[in-house]
Amino acid sequence: AYLCLVSTLQLWLTFAPVADKTAAYFHISLEAVNWLSIVYLLISIPFGLVATWVLDSVGLRCAVILSAWLNMMGSITRVFSVLKFLSLGSRSYWYLFIGQCLCALAQPLIIFSPTKLAALWFPDHQRATANMIASMSNPLGILIANLLSPALVPEGQHIPLMLGVYAIPAVTACALATLGIHEKVPPTPPSASATNSNSQPFFTGLKMLLRNKPYIILAVCFGGGIGMFTCFSALLEQILCEKGYSNDFAGLNGALFTVCGLLGAFLLGMYVDRTRKFIESTKICFCLSALASIVFAVTSRFRHQAIMLAITSSLFGFFGFAIYPIAMELAVECSYPVGEGTSTGLIFVASQVEGVILMILLQALTVRVSEDPSSTCALDQDGALDWTTPVLVLAGLCSAMACFYVIFFHTDYKRLHAET
Template sequence: MAGPAGDWPEAAAATSARSVLGGYRTYARRWVFLLVISLLSYSNATLWLSFAPVADTIARHFLLSTEQINWLSLVYLVVSIPSGVVAIWVLDSVGLRWATTLGAFLNFSGSVIRSIPCMAIGIQDPFVLLLGGQSLCALAQTLVIFSPAKLAALWFPEHQRATANMIGTMSNPLGILVANLLSPILVKTEEDIPLMLGTYILPAGLAFLLATACLWESVPPTPPSAGAAQSTSLSFLAGLKLLTRNKAYIILAVCFGGGIGIFSSFSALLEQVLCVNGYSSEFAGLCGAFFIAFGVLGAVALGLYVDRTKHLTEAIKIGLCLTSLACVAFAVVSQLQGQPVALAAICSLLGFFGFSVAPVAMELAVECSFPVGEGAAAGLVFVLGAHAADGRPLRPLQLPPGAPLPHPVPAPAGRG
């Protein structure tokens, strides 16, 4: 399934020639499919971190502890470990269309369920509904984030795969960026919480509507390339067994899976890491915005470069090395006080180098694991990433003696 080497015009011309000889064809509705998956991924990410930027207000309103608020984000990582294997089977056995529709339904249902505590009166334990809704959204996540690589392989020609993968993959961090910026804008007081929850239902409902009405088939009637034509995929268990014997895939999965774990923890807990060292929650949100914004820019640039040159392996190696250096720099500087400029710059570089390799890694995972199904090749990487990020939630903030309190820390439920 490896794409042709050379410049983009030569790759496009080669694909066009094969299309004439081999009967390959691309369909305009592939962009509709990509739009649905991108919107679904964006919505799922906003639901994931919508509570984190306004954690203190949510905790006061529902009488929850900081640890419970952390679980509303961490449940995504916990649920994705067992459900990830099921999602891989669904994608490669049931098909991309039904997997996307199921993911859209779970995502929409979860967004509605977590809003019930604000709609109904007299609910004894709102945390159960909040966590239940987030859990359904977490189940949808595994179907959503595994899909771009499979969609790119089945619907797009070889010279557009990395770009399509980049668009579908980067919709997720874009949703994280929007949640970090939008939640504090929407929630000024506790009375604004229903407005926030209702706002995040809208893109989830639109994604479910488009998935139901606009997706007609899992694969195009005619494959867009020779690689797509040969994408017969092994059986589920046979594919997993083959992946465990693929040295190149194991190295990629461990390296990139660890990166996913680091970035997931970074996104969910950035505020708590910085606030204990005297930085404000507003500055933490700004660093998170830089992290995502520069990451999207880096992904766009690298995705276009890889589509043009097909230098997937070189891009991954350089990107992961630079990301490691940025991680070390953040680990050191984040423990220092009074370094806002350096922290903002490091977060920007961390996003630029780290997020840019994500779509390329997904494409390379599919390339180096053929003939294993695209869902299994991309999915196992994310399952490893979720396992790396999984762990007990942070305890309530412990500030140094005399340090200013960055924001009110709510008391656990049941205390006066």
């Protein structure tokens, strides 16, 4: 399951760190490259509801195996797009796009699973840590993509090599999931809530969630946060190249963003497992990540600010990613006895909706500027895109979400109370 999670995030952001070279190789626009990421968000909106039903009604094992197969088929289809003997011509992009669509179908099935895994297989005092470890495979996949894609593609002609390398983990994960996962639940339930599982039926649970005010606030704010992080990861290279920063530096920033996020999530997960301070922890981290986003938005508009950009990216990741696993646990706590797959899945669907809106909005706010010899964007003949307004809007939205969450979100820990 962990390898499946890592692989699906790698495949999602394969092209973001080398967007300009991908556009040049396939003879497409940067907007078309961005759609290779946006399609994940679009497909996850309707299929996310299906994935929540599969997790809560069919079971964790089925969800993981189905996700692994879809992910593998998508990664192989992507490789077809660069096979010269097929002579696809202009159709090569559409093979690539179809492959991304198959991978996008796989993502909700596996990305919703950490809370279900933690609830079914771990005792209550280990759930936040277990969820953190599983959930942090997401930024690990992003980290690998940010480091590996620029390293594999110094020039556009190396795109086929990159696609082949990314297919290997997907095929491996599919084989391991198919052959290695045998049980839906452990022989001995690890906690009272796992023993006396009384999750509501899927549609009943959906109705309960839509009437749950704290849950709606969490879904809007935390979903918006995920959407913003999605945009940041997908657009980072394009934001920085116009100011003269290289793809390697953009990849380094993405890596720092992710590594520090892993560290933050680990530390916060351990802290929350001991203290049960879900709400206080998420509110503090949300505010600090908003501050980091403001500093990044300002700093990224200046040249020769590599050290400051690296620091702000690190802080943005440290505080922002730390929220992710804790907020997922908080979603289960405030919505219990709704099934874990449904409560976390609906937040993810909300994040995809907000992510799509943000991606389209931010691209629409860019301004094409004249050629600049200091720009490192590969499409200089068309002029680079200025991202000043979009990054400031992103920081403003992050700050607004943080304020709204701090002021209005309050809830009881329903699952913990039920277990005592």
